[in-house]
Amino acid sequence: MVGVALTEETLADLALSRSSLDRVALERRRPDVLGELLGDARTWVVEVRGDRMQVTPGTAAPHGAGDDRSADDAATDDSLRLVLRAPEPADRDGLGLHLGRDTDGTAYVGIVTRGADGDADPAEDGWLTLRQAGEALAARDAGIFTTALALANWHATHRFCPRCGAPTVPVQAGWVRRCEREGSEHYPRTDPAVIMSVVDPDGRLLLGRGAQWPEGRFSVLAGFVEPGESFEAAVAREVAEEVGVTVDDVRYLGDQPWPFPSSVMIGFEATTRETALTIDPVEMAEARWVSRDEYRDLLRSGTIRTPSGISIAKRIIEHWLGQTVESVVPPGTGTAF
Known part of the structure; x- marks a missing residue:
């Protein structure tokens, strides 16, 4: 896994930026690579049903023969693991995604068995969303879930050619539509x-x-990057548009994929000398300044809720706060949204 150089100002170990598979992009070009992989009993298969994948407690062995996880993916009592299995004949009828290979060369294939529209039955045992499971998954499985969900979402909404309207078909092992x-x-x-x-x-x-x-429900500000715009310019524009504040300095903190349905979130910290707020009522219901002590008090009283554990928003807030939210308010108190 290749990452950026970390500094004291960089957010490390973001929940959805921990993929450890080699994506073997050149391998996808082989015309029948999915057929080859699904014909190999050594391939691991994971299913995507709607926006869910099946997980099992981290201490349990995955379905199939053996456990090839590396030491840094070792399970803990409160961790989760994706359910992996050997290929089955019916897999060839689903949408296949070549997700990559691990350090031992083992291939992982995602099979989308239902459309990426949230139609999996939540009552089915162990089928969780990425929001529910992502923080508890080790690096390999978090990367698999994130990549497979992003691709499934894209396939579900790009079945027709944007140029002529004709149907498109998946090629290159699920990474291109033609x-x-x-x-x-x-x-x-x-x-x-x-x-x-x-x-x-x-x-x-x-x-x-x-x-x-x-x-x-409060969080830090965010917005999409517009065409022809740098990330730093997007930060300045979004802050000015949403709350009428001009920022002085913008510094990169980290980034992670956010497949809900198809984003990547690039985190920054910015400073300003302005405190008067002019809120855009179309985008914002309210905005407020809080000191660290005020934020802790609001968390403890339940007046304010923090973003979820897999979000970069939570990590950005904790970076400013100087401690984790859980160290202020124990888990299970209903403070996350």
Whole structure:
């Protein structure tokens, strides 16, 4: 796994940025690579049903022969693991995704058995969403879930050619769709979005509540990058548009994929000398400055809820706070959204 150089200002070990498989992109070009892999009993298969994958407690062995996880993927009592199995004949009828190979050369194939529209039965044993399972998965499995879900979401919404409207078919082991009429190729879509802490001269953090969010749900500001725009420019524009504040300095913190349905979140911290807020009512229900002590008190009282554990928003807030949310409010108290 290749990563950026870490500094004291960089967020390490983001929940969805821990993929450990080699994506073997050149291998996808072989015309029948999925057929070869599904004909090999050594291949691991994972199923995608709607927005869910099946998991099992981390201490249990996966379905199939043996456990090839590396030492840094070792299970703990409170961890989860994806259910892996050997290929089955019916897999050839589903949408196949070549997800990559591990350090031992073992291949992993995702099979989308239902459309990526959330139609899996939540009552089915062990079938969880990425939001539910992502933080408890080790690096390999978190990467598999994130990649497979992103690809499944893309396939579900790109069944027709944007140029001529004809049907498209998956090629290159699920990483490309080709128009059946004129042969154009179309690639998975990823929409970059910036997400940022904004801190005033007194060290207070700017929190906002989206126009459609319930009372008590606050987070840092975020927004999509527009065409022809740098990430830093997007940070400055979004802050100015949503709360009327001009930022002075923008520094990169980290990034991670966010397949809900097809984004990558690029995290920043920004500073400003302005504290007067002019809120865009279309985007924001309210915004407020909070000191670290005020934020801790709001968490303890249940007045405010923090973003979920897999989100980069939570990590950005903790980076500013200087401690984890769980060290302020124990898990299970209902403070996350």
